[in-house]
């Protein structure tokens with residue numbers, strides 16, 4: 352047995368022991384994490400693999416169709432290399448970033464991911480506590496397995512943080528309206544309207560595994576309406592609205608709330624222009640292909656990013672362009688910012704941390720990415736976020752040569 356395998360074996364034994372008692376669970380998670388030498392997000396991914404049933408693991412990890420968009424989200428980062436600058440005094444790196452009227456510790460937020468109690472019994476509550484400790488904003492899925500109020504309260508026990516509700520619009524608009532109003536009264540700061548899922552993507556493993564939410568879990572933000580027995584089958588498109596539009600839906604949503612509205616799942620300049628021009632007063636977009644889970648053969652999100660940034664910033668410099676898809680390393684964050692993103696979000700990296708160690712595991716994932724990002728800045732000669740520029744990158748061109756941007 353080589354060293355990494357031994358390390359994970361120790362972890363599984365500790366995790367098994369921890370499952371006997373909630374009270375020592377957190378301590379064991381922390382201890383196991385220290386013992387098992389988790390150094391990067393790939394270590395967390397590997398550790399999470401052995402801890403979930405196949406249908407849940409596949410649900411978290413897989414993309415749609417042949418998985419091309421999923422793979423290319425990751426490989427696209429290697430089309431860019433960093434051009435480091437030297438002798439620039441990087442003794443005092445500054446990574447803090449302002450958005451939604453608050454400050455985050457670095458330009459990264461947690462993307463909304465559904466059903467986190469499948470990863471760990473504390474689910475979204477553990478994620479919220481880790482996010483609060485790391486001062487990282489948190490997106491909460493409509494399909495959360497915890498109420499949106501309980502999630503925020505769990506983080507608020509530690510300190511103030513920013514929460515954003517990801518919204519799927521149901522055909523029953525009244526259900527959606529209740530959700531939006533609950534989020535606003537709970538103190539959520541933004542709605543992230545997911546726009547790339549009028550229907551669920553073709554996820555082979557969900558179909559093969561006959562994926563269902565485990566019977567002890569619920570979707571308490573709306574399951575009085577949808578009914579969890581419908582989850583994962585063809586009824587999904589029957590409950591969410593596939594007739595949402597720039598004019599009618601966005602203006603209706605704006606009439607419900609004063610919270611910021613962001614559009615998630617945008618990948619073209621044309622749609623960014625519409626977002627900037629919308630009279631629904633959109634704050635920003637998240638350039639995303641849903642982690643490769645929706646339209647297979649979609650452009651990788653890194654390949655979409657430049658046209659989206661150009662379209663937004665040429666019309667309104669303050670319009671926010673965030674990014675997600677394939678971020679596994681601090682240098683990935685650096686590359687997305689160098690291409691003009693205002694910040695990034697991460698999905699699976701958080702789920703792997705949560706699976707492995709609950710709150711401690713998510714905190715570990717966030718800490719790894721922050722440390723790697725800071726190191727990339729230092730080694731590239733960038734002391735502040737505004738020092739990160741497109742000239743810090745070279746892109747692979749014809750013949751495999753790299754040319755500077």
Ligand SMILES: Cc1cc2nc3c(=O)[nH]c(=O)nc-3n(C[C@H](O)[C@H](O)[C@H](O)COP(=O)(O)O)c2cc1C
Pocket residue numbers: 410411412424462463464465492493494517545615639640641642643644675676677678696697698699700702
């Ligand atoms: C298991 C899983 C569940 C997700 N659930 C949602 C969701 O409920 N709503 C949503 O807008 N996006 C959802 N996403 C997409 C993420 O918000 C995000 O766009 C994506 O995970 C980013 O890619 P990454 O996982 O490579 O970081 C989900 C992604 C995963 C992996």
Ligand SMILES: CCCCCCC(=O)C(=O)O
Pocket residue numbers: 465494548582583584587641644
């Ligand atoms: C089985 C229903 C999935 C609901 C949508 C969650 C989601 O966005 C995802 O990517 O999965």
